[in-house]
Amino acid sequence: MSAVGAVQPRIMVVSFTGDSGLTDYSASLCNELRRHAQVELVTAQSFDREKYKPAYPVTQLFRRTRHFPVDFWRFVWHVVRTRPDVLLLQSWLKYPAFELPWVLFFRSLGITVALTVHDLLPHYPKPWSRSLLRRFYSSFDGLIVHSEAQLQGLREMGVNRAALVVPHGIYDIFNTLNLQRDQARALLPDLRNDAYVVLFFGHLDERKGLVEFVEAAELLRTRAPGVQMVIAGKSDGRPAVEAALQRARERGGLVVHEGRIAHEDVQKYFAACDLVALPYLEGTTSGVMKLAMAFKRPVVCTEIGDFVESLKHWPGLPIPHADLAAALCDGVIAAQASKDLAARTLAVSETFTWPSIAGQYAQFLHQRRGH
Known part of the structure; x- marks a missing residue:
């Protein structure tokens, strides 16, 4: 052509x-x-x-x-x-x-x-x-x-x-500074330097499993205190989402940056995290998955849409929909304990x-x- x-x-x-x-x-x-x-x-x-x-x-x-x-x-x-x-x-x-x-x-x-x-x-x-x-x-x-x-x-x-x-x-257009993890965390002072940071990013709505993410964070406070759960994105305003965000703010142990994330700030969150959470309940594809790939971050995700096929080429842990908050909690702990999950993110498959x-x-x- x-x-x-x-x-x-x-x-x-x-x-x-x-x-x-x-x-x-x-x-x-x-x-x-x-x-x-x-x-x-x-x-x-x-x-x-x-x-x-x-x-x-x-x-x-x-x-x-x-x-x-x-x-x-x-x-x-x-x-x-x-x-x-x-x-x-x-x-x-x-x-x-x-x-x-x-x-x-x-x-x-x-x-x-x-x-x-x-x-x-x-x-x-x-x-x-x-x-x-x-x-x-x-x-x-x-x-x-x-x-x-x-x-x-x-x-x-x-x-x-x-x-x-x-x-x-992949969304490599967001990676303009090639930030290292320590550099990114210095730009996000709410994140602990010694924490294993799990990121929930993007438009905040029920179908992406935001409510279950907040519930998993509550479980992890006692099961894995070294984990820090982070929410960054704009709420869709639905009652269940607003209630979950309010609970997250009140009970602590979870960083909430609610609002539209500027293009130049997206890279801070992905460079600073260790794992990207995608506990979606419904969907066909996810730009957040492709952001994780662009910043060489492993994922924990449900098996919906193109996630199953993506995991053939990219390191991540699939989790079941059943009892999703507990499954996400288990997945985060397994990812933290994995010795080679992050190491396998060194190269993005040409497929993407x-x-x-x-x-x-x-x-x-x-x-x-x-x-």
Whole structure:
């Protein structure tokens, strides 16, 4: 696809959000995909050019959700006017039922339209979500998923479109300072220098097992006093999450940094920790797992989504969903006692690097053109 003298295809990558994990993914993908194609990223006005330093064109069209009806027409006009060879959406933009006929319209113009399926279903699905998304996914020329389990989920939904299985890439864009553990802990004075630090990071909600993490921390206070549990991220505001955070603050023994973590501060937490906890109850993939890989940190995780396949390439301990708080407690103690778990994080498998992922994207999209 990138042969000398060949005309490179024009690929428009679309992310509705400009300051989320989808943006991190899109920017990382575009940075390597530009070696195979002429790439343009269409995203939100909140996209931070200083943060991502894009070496490809970026069109900032989208604003907040309340502006979507207007901004979507601007997006349609931009696609019609520029006529890319490939339109690559990063998940549905906002409303799959509204967007579905436009996917078919773009295809009628001769544009190949593909979708990266980051989550098979919304985190809090409606009764009709499954049937709606079956029709939505089936409207594309091709789909990209992050695991064989995710592909199986698509097939069980009745979606039979051509699909590429390629893992979610690591988030090395956050590692700008290459901090050592001691340096990072000096920047986070709440963390004890002599502690075995376990990190729960990212958007704080029930489906990620935050409540069970707090319960496990309470168990570890007596079973493993050398462990320090840390929560860093912004709460989703749901009552169970707020109650768990309040309990964590009141009972002590657990560090809580609640609020949005700035891009430049993410590396402090991952460089400072010894283990990353992912006690998810539900999910398809996790950017936090790929942050752990980028900072060479082992994980303890439930066996959901692409975690099982990730553990084939990355050191970590799987834990069962049953009695999750106790299982997480046991997993942390086992990880702390392991002599080789951290040692096996010395290299990230090429499977998760963006050059490898972008190359597979380019080949798949080239194959889908004209279908």
